[in-house]
Amino acid sequence: MRTLLTIILVIYTTTIYSQKLSQINFNFTGAEQFYNLCNKEAVTDGDIENMLNMECYRNMFGYLVNNWGKNYNKELYDNIFKTCFIPNKHSLKPENSNHKWILNYISKLKNNPEKIKRYIETIKPHLDQEIILKRTFSYLPKSTKEDTVNIYFVVGLNQGCASEHGVFIDNYRATDEYKIKRYTLPWIAHESHHYYRSQFNKTDNQINDKHPELFQAFYWLETEGFAEMAGSIHKDFIGYINSKKNRNQIYRDFSKNIDSINITLTKYFKDECSGKDILNVLSPPGKRNIYHETGHLMAYYIESAFGRDVLIKQIGKPIEFVLMYNLAANKLNQSDSIPVFDSFVTDKLIALIT
Numbered sequence: 001m002r003t004l005l006t007i008i009l010v011i012y013t014t015t016i017y018s019q020k021l022s023q024i025n026f027n028f029t030g031a032e033q034f035y036n037l038c039n040k041e042a043v044t045d046g047d048i049e050n051m052l053n054m055e056c057y058r059n060m061f062g063y064l065v066n067n068w069g070k071n072y073n074k075e076l077y078d079n080i081f082k083t084c085f086i087p088n089k090h091s092l093k094p095e096n097s098n099h100k101w102i103l104n105y106i107s108k109l110k111n112n113p114e115k116i117k118r119y120i121e122t123i124k125p126h127l128d129q130e131i132i133l134k135r136t137f138s139y140l141p142k143s144t145k146e147d148t149v150n151i152y153f154v155v156g157l158n159q160g161c162a163s164e165h166g167v168f169i170d171n172y173r174a175t176d177e178y179k180i181k182r183y184t185l186p187w188i189a190h191e192s193h194h195y196y197r198s199q200f201n202k203t204d205n206q207i208n209d210k211h212p213e214l215f216q217a218f219y220w221l222e223t224e225g226f227a228e229m230a231g232s233i234h235k236d237f238i239g240y241i242n243s244k245k246n247r248n249q250i251y252r253d254f255s256k257n258i259d260s261i262n263i264t265l266t267k268y269f270k271d272e273c274s275g276k277d278i279l280n281v282l283s284p285p286g287k288r289n290i291y292h293e294t295g296h297l298m299a300y301y302i303e304s305a306f307g308r309d310v311l312i313k314q315i316g317k318p319i320e321f322v323l324m325y326n327l328a329a330n331k332l333n334q335s336d337s338i339p340v341f342d343s344f345v346t347d348k349l350i351a352l353i354t
């Protein structure tokens with residue numbers, strides 16, 4: 001009996017090991033400092049420089065330069081913040097629509113800083129790291145290394161992002177408890193998943209060299225699919241997609257998305273279109289990308305057909321993730337009608353990884 005108990009205990013502690021030793025460090029200093037500057041009578045160049053030298057912003061620039069491009073650096077933000085706070089001395093001429101978009105966002109927030117204060121006061125009592133980490137770790141392999149994730153609340157992104165540099169949250173719209181619980185906490189679990197998942201980033205050089213856009217598109221489907229599974233309370237999600245109101249629309253959109261990916265991949269493998277076209281289908285220029293909802297349903301079907309362990313094995317393997325989805329859809333199609341990729345496409349994908 002004692003042996004059995006020991007075995008059970010060992011299994012239990014191994015399972016929760018990573019999660020137990022992992023922690024979240026919620027860091028509001030970036031948003032708070034921005035709020036302070038909004039209420040300061042005469043902001044100086046030095047104030048802006050000091051703010052941007054804070055740990056949260058230094059890490060944010062690390063993230064941006066790696067992921068948005070080398071122009072999204074401290075210098076750009078120094079110009080943007082100074083233009084917003086000290087317009088009589090500085091005036092940045094935005095080089096492109098993205099710079100303009102960031103400038104407008106920061107200016108607007110500067111004129112309504114109470115929003116930030118309300119948001120911070122509302123969210124702080126609800127930041128239960130155990131609940132968030134439980135969601136995050138329910139879709140990570142047991143081998144995930146324990147670690148502390150820094151969640152930085154900053155100003156300058158107008159969205160959430162994450163990588164090995166930490167998680168950055170910049171969205172101060174949710175100012176009541178319901179929205180915080182319903183949307184913001186799952187969203188933090190989603191972004192935390194990206195952080196921990198980045199341990200499993202491995203670039204398959206061969207595929208990446210020959211098919212960089214295809215690899216990129218599948219990578220986003222996989223990472224967003226998993227993060228959405230972790231972020232959404234799974235039971236809620238099942239209820240949501242199966243509710244009469246949403247079901248038809250969600251299935252229609254999903255089928256349409258899988259069909260367009262299938263058509264584009266067919267052309268791509270027949271040399272009738274370029275890799276860029278694959279990215280354009282998933283991320284149409286000027287429109288919202290479809291990685292989240294498409295990846296989410298793909299992950300959901302894999303779990304429904306083969307269980308969570310099989311799903312989690314696809315982490316870090318974007319092509320296998322897509323192929324596993326196809327197997328899942330074929331299996332589930334005995335009772336349902338789920339879109340699949342043509343065998344021409346899956347044969348080509350299998351050839352890439354074997």
Ligand SMILES: [Zn+2]
Nearest residue numbers: 190194224227
């Ligand atoms: Zn995401």
